[in-house]
Amino acid sequence: MTNLEFLLSRFSCGSLKDPAPNNEELHQILSASMRAPDHGRLRPWRFVLVPKEYRQQWLDRVEHAMRQPEYDYPESYIQKVKHNFSCAPMVIALAMRQITEKTSVSIDEQLMAASAAVMNVLNAVHALKFGVKWVTGPIANQGVVESLGLQAPYRMMGFLFVGTPCGENEAPPRAMVDDYVAVWQGRPVQFKIDSEN
Numbered sequence: 001m002t003n004l005e006f007l008l009s010r011f012s013c014g015s016l017k018d019p020a021p022n023n024e025e026l027h028q029i030l031s032a033s034m035r036a037p038d039h040g041r042l043r044p045w046r047f048v049l050v051p052k053e054y055r056q057q058w059l060d061r062v063e064h065a066m067r068q069p070e071y072d073y074p075e076s077y078i079q080k081v082k083h084n085f086s087c088a089p090m091v092i093a094l095a096m097r098q099i100t101e102k103t104s105v106s107i108d109e110q111l112m113a114a115s116a117a118v119m120n121v122l123n124a125v126h127a128l129k130f131g132v133k134w135v136t137g138p139i140a141n142q143g144v145v146e147s148l149g150l151q152a153p154y155r156m157m158g159f160l161f162v163g164t165p166c167g168e169n170e171a172p173p174r175a176m177v178d179d180y181v182a183v184w185q186g187r188p189v190q191f192k193i194d195s196e197n
């Protein structure tokens with residue numbers, strides 16, 4: 001497989017089993033973040049590992065945070081989160097440090113750099129033939145952020161579930177890239193994907 005074929009074959013994998021990457025593989029995977037494009041070299045991305053032996057202790061705090069009256073999550077959602085997080089072979093919390101001192105780089109740009117860092121991590125997981133899924137949603141709420149011991153200026157960017165893909169490991173069909181590309185020819189551009197409806 002060429003490098004390009006490798007990139008074109010990446011996909012997310014929600015159904016995972018053991019083994020997860022070992023320490024050396026994890027180190028390689030997270031090192032890929034340090035190759036992300038990064039205005040001002042701020043490196044705003046952060047990773048919090050939640051090892052299996054601490055998973056339940058942390059999940060108790062997550063549950064407590066999710067049960068705070070301001071959230072009102074359905075019981076089924078709380079149970080689903082607990083189940084997904086306790087079954088995942090590896091959980092990596094994604095955080096970003098919002099840097100405002102001594103920089104003119106906007107928080108939007110920092111978020112873009114941090115997102116690019118996560119993308120590199122997803123590709124590195126793929127390169128080592130593991131599976132990964134990036135999730136956010138209500139689970140990234142402030143209470144859950146604090147359950148990890150993080151306060152502002154840190155901000156949650158979600159979680160990665162990492163492990164060995166269960167079953168068939170085949171990329172689903174991809175959208176047609178030409179639908180997302182326009183050529184400017186002196187008039188406002190239009191994208192095929194946005195003009196179909």
Ligand SMILES: Cc1cc2nc3c(=O)[nH]c(=O)nc-3n(C[C@H](O)[C@H](O)[C@H](O)COP(=O)(O)O)c2cc1C
Binds near residue numbers: 133135
């Ligand atoms: C920032 C971000 C947050 C996401 N949050 C969720 C989520 O909470 N739940 C979910 O099912 N998918 C979520 N996804 C989508 C999956 O990670 C994945 O990209 C999607 O299932 C499409 O699969 P693909 O990457 O193979 O195209 C999120 C993706 C991104 C980039």
